[in-house]
Amino acid sequence: MSGFSWKDDRFAEYNNTGPxxxxxxxxxxxxxxxxxxxxxxxxxxxxxxPTVS
Structure with missing residues (x-):
């Protein structure tokens, strides 16, 4: 994601646990x-x- 800010899209977490x-x-x-x-x-x-071509 070099050069791309996640804030410009719709990224969100769900049910994450652990470190x-x-x-x-x-x-x-x-x-x-x-x-x-x-x-x-x-x-x-x-x-x-999707298929592999």
Whole structure:
């Protein structure tokens, strides 16, 4: 992500634990369980299945 600020996009964490996990803040957005339900792979890709060519 060299030269790209994550703040310019929609990056957020969900259910992270362990070393490095921290509380939500303006520099560390965290999805609620309700928000996370709309972030499944199918929500973004629909029925598209990538293939290797």
């Amino acid at each position: 490095g996990a921290g509380p939500a803040s303006t520099n560390r957005p965290v999805l609620t369980p309700t928000q996370a339900t709309t972030q499944e792979t199918a929500d973004w890709l629909g029925d598209w299945t």
